[in-house]
Amino acid sequence: MIKLVVTDLDGTFLNNKGSYDVELFKKVYAEMQQKGVTFVACTGKQCERVEKLFDEHGKGIWILGDSAARIKKDGEVIKEFSMDKDLALKAIDRIQDFDKTMTLIVCASDAAYVHSSISEDMYKVVKGSYERVIKTDSFETIESRFIKITVFDTEGRSTALRAHVEDTLSGQIYIVDSEAKWLDITALHTHKGETVKKLQEMLGVTYDETMSFGDGENDVELMAIAKYSFAVSNACDNTKKAASFITKSNEENGVLLTVQKILDLQ
Structure with a gap:
């Protein structure tokens, strides 16, 4: 049973124009909420930029922004991992x-x-x-x-x-x-993989209950925190090697279509 979906944004969830299929997202996200699945945007983007990106459709989304050095949800900063x-x-x-x-x-x-x-x-x-x-x-x-x-x-x-x-x-x-x-x-030790682990602990979600998606070198650790780890087809070689599965590219709605298929099975 999947309880947590974690995705990188640029090159993974977002298309090459930096946008996404809003109507498909609304449909899939509504199904996620109905089935008690938490959605996480894990990205190098600033949390506030992600909030603007999802706008009114983003209620309830967890944001692991600034390369997972900050955690926000519904406008509230939950945790920060600062540098000396x-x-x-x-x-x-x-x-x-x-x-x-x-x-x-x-x-x-x-x-x-x-x-x-x-x-x-x-x-x-x-x-x-x-x-x-x-x-x-x-x-x-x-x-x-x-x-x-x-x-x-x-x-x-x-x-x-x-x-x-x-x-x-x-x-x-x-x-x-x-x-x-x-x-x-x-x-030190602040990256997508470690921050997702902390979120999993906060939410009481296990490795076996997690799906992750990525494309870049900074998503390799993201592949290690989920039993169902997916590299989009346009991902770099290292992320593909670290992933359990390969899905459609960011230009083909790979993340949303994969999540939709998994939700239909549970």
Whole structure:
């Protein structure tokens, strides 16, 4: 009996335009609620951006946002896993030492912060994943808790950047190059897999009662927390290898159609 459905958003639940089939979602989500199945959006996006994405259709959805460093439900912050500020600033120094032109997004408990010098084009990219964005002249002046550091690199050097940061901070932070252009840094042991485990404990749901969906490198851990783990057909090789099953792509409503089939069986 499935009681928990956890899905990544970009490249998995969302199509390549960053949207989803609203009518199909409403239908499937209503059936999930009727059968007592909890729906979880587990994503690198800011929780508030996810709230806007689902809008009035999102009542009751659990959001594991900012790369699962924050948990929200119905507008309430349930839990946050913050970074040590000094350690976060060391990571920022390493990133800027690699290349100062990369777009840095410092996610804090109140907003996502970007440098005041950010171009309009890059600001639009940031707004695609972050609802609350504040420009600052210095990340050191941020007074709220540091949650996550994200880097966007138009040249796709996230793997090389990861190695550069890990050279001095390995074992002190969690770092993943989720895509060639995207890199995320959170507190040690803070990632999608661990946060979902905490949610499972909170809800009293087991591994055997969980379904998960993903596509990127940062979804590999998500495949390990569910007996019924699915990689969408457009997923990276590592996520496909870690998944128990392969389903249709994000362009084919793979997540919703799979959930619908499973719900019909129970």
